[in-house]
Amino acid sequence: MKALRAVWLLATLAVLAEGFRVALFVVPPDSQQGDVQRIFYYHIPSWAGMGLFFAINLACSLIYLAVRNKNQVLALKADALAVTSAEVGVVFCLIGLVTGSLWGRAVWGIWWTWDARLTSTLVLWLIYVAYLLLRRFAAGPQMRTLAAVMAIFGYLDVPLVYMSTRWWRTQHPAPVFGGSTGSGIDPSMMPAVWWNLAGWLMWGIFVASLRYVSEYRAQKAEQDEALRMLDMQQHELSGARG
């Protein structure tokens, strides 16, 4: 596992380096925005990463709710992966918001506007930050179940974010990919999109795999401790009766 992780990291760093080179020095600048449009090559992978990890969080939350009373081991693994993916998704979402703000300042002249896309994305980020705070500070046996339910409701904002530029007229431009006829970017710019998309998703998977290990071990230790305490209490009770 350690060797696989090392190989994966080396491949990821190589892809990221190539993505950086292609985005800044190979693909042509945008005809209207010039070089600042190159923010796009780091902006888009952040949203892709957010979408992937929030979807994993949703799937794991559903699995947790489905098996929590039947298969403790699977439930624990699903729950640990849910926390991990929410955390990585929040990081990608934050980067998307910040790079978008920097791009907006350069192109629109403003850092922020309360349009449908930006507002729904900020709300999404806050929902998952609240989810992580719940995980961090709440205690008790119902916390995991509550968090899983919250994750399912939180995910409802993801399609809203995705469709916001299609349903409403917004300051944010119309969708570049999967938009109306004529949308998209020049094919000569696509290598920068693919390299960076691959690189940042590979990075996200690498970091998530490390984070999962510590989260699962922490939860397992917590569960073992709870079971040990329960066992001790039962012994004391049976001793008192005897």
Added chain:
Amino acid sequence: MDMGHTHLVAAYAVTIGIHVVYFAYVAVKYRAAKKQLR
């Protein structure tokens, strides 16, 4: 360096910076978990 380039450099630096900071946090947690296991 015009405004566009400043924002471009800032966006790339912020992206890499946030990932590095989060990676450091993950690495600390990972090492702590490994130590606990020993």
